Amino acid sequence: MTARVYGDFDQAQLDAQYSPSSLVGDIQPFLDDYAQSSRLARHELAPVARRDLRFGPGPDDLLDVYGPSGPGKDSRPALFFVHGGYWQQLSKEDSAFPAPALVEAGAVYATPDYTLAPRARLSDIVDQVRRAFAWLWHRAADHRIDPGRIVVAGSSAGAHLAAMLLATRWRQWGLPAAPIAGALLFGGIYDLAPVRQTYVNDVVRIDAGEVRDCSPLFLTGVRCPVVIAWGERETDEFKRQSSVYAAHLRRQGCHVTAFEQPGRNHFDSPMDLGTPSTRAHAETRRLLGLPSA
Numbered sequence: 001m002t003a004r005v006y007g008d009f010d011q012a013q014l015d016a017q018y019s020p021s022s023l024v025g026d027i028q029p030f031l032d033d034y035a036q037s038s039r040l041a042r043h044e045l046a047p048v049a050r051r052d053l054r055f056g057p058g059p060d061d062l063l064d065v066y067g068p069s070g071p072g073k074d075s076r077p078a079l080f081f082v083h084g085g086y087w088q089q090l091s092k093e094d095s096a097f098p099a100p101a102l103v104e105a106g107a108v109y110a111t112p113d114y115t116l117a118p119r120a121r122l123s124d125i126v127d128q129v130r131r132a133f134a135w136l137w138h139r140a141a142d143h144r145i146d147p148g149r150i151v152v153a154g155s156s157a158g159a160h161l162a163a164m165l166l167a168t169r170w171r172q173w174g175l176p177a178a179p180i181a182g183a184l185l186f187g188g189i190y191d192l193a194p195v196r197q198t199y200v201n202d203v204v205r206i207d208a209g210e211v212r213d214c215s216p217l218f219l220t221g222v223r224c225p226v227v228i229a230w231g232e233r234e235t236d237e238f239k240r241q242s243s244v245y246a247a248h249l250r251r252q253g254c255h256v257t258a259f260e261q262p263g264r265n266h267f268d269s270p271m272d273l274g275t276p277s278t279r280a281h282a283e284t285r286r287l288l289g290l291p292s293a
């Protein structure tokens, strides 16, 4: 008999539950698609791209913004997208893929880098993404962004980081109490306790304090509508993470839209952000206050 590590799962089962690849096989084609679609997006949007904007003094404190800039009276809603990769992989270079569809729809698209584990601790990554968001909020006017219409989004570990933005005490960061207009969370992790028991923690080294302070499931204060989505082809644990977090937000009186993305897996689910025929794209436009496609 093998020992139970979390719930009814033994170590091998828990590791498989937190390996989205266990339902996908080779994940490289999906990662290649992030990179290639993002390269294309940068090429297409080159005239309206501001790359490597500095939001802080650290080497990775950089963010890309796509959308019109310079003098102009119009202001637009913005999507602030945080990439995933188990806090260890990917970058903003893999994260421009939704930009063309959203800029075309009338939004600004922004995506930050953050320092990856194990170079950074999880709690420091959370603060770094907070600094990136606060920077964008303060400089909204420079990018023709309406600071009252900034929506955050993220995929996988990026959905965790975006959910941490929702639970941030923004007054302590010099922002209004509710600077986020909405959120779209794809295949996220909201309870770090089981993750801490897996192979992921060989690198990320989440400690007990971080489970308590950096699990959105244990935090309150969310003040905006939230869309929670997950791929049909996700593990049971990933689906459970989304449903318990949706219930947690609803108990706080938050407006939550939760749905499964047909045919999608952990890796291609965020592609729907920039795919006009999908429900996730429609929900994105709704949160941004843009007309339907």
Ligand SMILES: N[C@@H](CC(=O)c1ccccc1NC=O)C(=O)O
Pocket (backbone or CB within 6 Å): 018, 019, 020, 021, 022, 027, 031, 084, 085, 086, 087, 089, 090, 155, 156, 157, 158
């Ligand atoms: N070891 C993980 C890798 C993984 O989850 C991942 C890899 C690259 C980019 C995103 C990922 N997922 C979550 O952020 C897996 O087994 O799928």
